[in-house]
Amino acid sequence: MEPEKILNISVDCVVFGYDINTKSLNVLLIKRFLEREEEVLVNDYVLTGYHVYQKETLDETATRVLKELTGLTDQYKKQFKAFGNPDRLTNEKDLIWIRNEGFNSRTITIAYYFLLKTDDVDLKNNKYQAKWFPVNDLPELGFDHEKIILEAYEDLKTKCLSEPIIFKLLPDKFTINEVQDLYQSILGIEIDNRNFRRKLIKKKYIIALDEKQVGVSKRPAQLYMFSLDLYEKMFKKNYLINI
Structure with a gap:
């Protein structure tokens, strides 16, 4: 039996990875696709995230979400902001997705970012169709995830000038x-x-x-x-x- 979820609180994870060969800072995104009667209703990318369970901390949720996506644990992570704008999930395609998944349209998300090496993630058999994208060349994104990524990126820029976190990417x-x-x-x-x-x-x-x-x-x-x-x-x- 799945643990009880808090229906209006979620965690979203910005997973940064550095490709040493292309010299590119990337973000790991998952495919969001919904088709009904051969009509494509939603076809874009989003961050990985999920509801917080009643008996877990926010950090535990973030770690769980990362492990389910990448199989990795014990990576550098930072909680950097909560996103709770009432309009953050009201785009038409987002509402279609929310109704299909039974999500709460007034969900507050706590955002984290993780640092890891792109080579550490095996994407060949990833059930989420995860894919790396350069942080400066993002695809069409759902929800307010572009805003979350860009704010995580700004925080990373500041943080890397004061702490040696970049070595997590090398x-x-x-x-x-x-x-x-x-x-x-x-x-x-x-x-x-x-x-x-x-x-x-x-x-x-x-x-x-x-x-x-x-x-x-x-x-x-x-x-x-x-x-x-x-x-x-x-x-x-x-x-x-x-x-």
């Missing part, structure tokens, strides 16, 4: 150029290569490895890793007021 071993490419992809700007490299390799939590790239046609680059332990030791929270 392989465990990476080059300096790959870090720079990721920052440029997220922020949408060009970064001076020499200045960026000099600053990054001075960080004690960026550890140079005795390894270089393999399987590349050009000159193999030095590999590095991020040490969360060193980072946390260096940036202990200080609750004293500095005057």
